[in-house]
Amino acid sequence: KNEVEQSPQNLTAQEGEFITINCSYSVGISALHWLQQHPGGGIVSLFMLSSGKKKHGRLIATINIQEKHSSLHITASHPRDSAVYICAVLYGNKLVFGAGTILRVKS
Amino acid sequence: DGGITQSPKYLFRKEGQNVTLSCEQNLNHDAMYWYRQDPGQGLRLIYYSQIVNDFQKGDIAEGYSVSREKKESFPLTVTSAQKNPTAFYLCASSEQFGDEQYFGPGTRLTVT
Numbered sequence: 001k002n003e004v005e006q007s008p009q010n011l012t013a014q015e016g017e018f019i020t021i022n023c024s025y026s027v028g029i030s031a032l033h034w035l036q037q038h039p040g041g042g043i044v045s046l047f048m049l050s051s052g053k054k055k056h057g058r059l060i061a062t063i064n065i066q067e068k069h070s071s072l073h074i075t076a077s078h079p080r081d082s083a084v085y086i087c088a089v090l091y092g093n094k095l096v097f098g099a100g101t102i103l104r105v106k107s
Numbered sequence: 108d109g110g111i112t113q114s115p116k117y118l119f120r121k122e123g124q125n126v127t128l129s130c131e132q133n134l135n136h137d138a139m140y141w142y143r144q145d146p147g148q149g150l151r152l153i154y155y156s157q158i159v160n161d162f163q164k165g166d167i168a169e170g171y172s173v174s175r176e177k178k179e180s181f182p183l184t185v186t187s188a189q190k191n192p193t194a195f196y197l198c199a200s201s202e203q204f205g206d207e208q209y210f211g212p213g214t215r216l217t218v219t
Binding site: 004030031090093 | 140144147148149150151152163195197199204205206207208209210212213215
């Protein structure tokens with residue numbers, strides 16, 4: 001069983017919708033990363049957080065350490081947001097990745 | 108421009124041959140990583156290096172080898188011992204281990 005679970009696995013939204021992707025983990029962590037992978041394969045780091053909330057443009061990431069849960073929100077979604085969103089957690093010297101959420105935003 | 112480069116983008120090899128994938132960064136980062144990605148699966152860590160001349164096995168190191176002789180370079184060799192080498196390979200770096208990672212564009216290796 002993967003120590004990092006993402007939901008949903010697949011998500012289709014209409015342009016303009018508010019999107020939430022969830023990440024749950026089972027161990028105490030020192031940091032959590034959200035990554036974005038585009039269809040060509042390139043990966044971009046979106047956020048690294050260990051507590052609270054971070055915002056960058058239309059993207060917001062939150063983490064609840066007690067509940068071992070993080071969410072990535074996209075406001076006013078756009079077709080260019082279509083990508084795979086990956087959650088990864090760091091504990092000790094170990095990095096563990098979720099399987100990713102495939103997001104498709106239709107115009 | 109600072110960044111991380113991988114070459115080549117596509118690589119084809121015959122079964123039984125060793126192949127080395129290149130990864131170079133000019134971000135002055137101490138930590139570097141190699142990941143493998145298979146269709147429909149998450150990233151899996153092959154090897155990582157926290158500092159020059161040091162590296163550790165990740166979750167799926169069997170059939171792979173690395174070196175870290177220079178801070179900016181972390182080449183990965185896929186040996187003939189790797190049973191299923193066809194995959195997408197991604198290299199990344201970060202200032203320190205566990206920090207925000209910067210990824211290269213990846214190398215898609217096909218072994219037939």
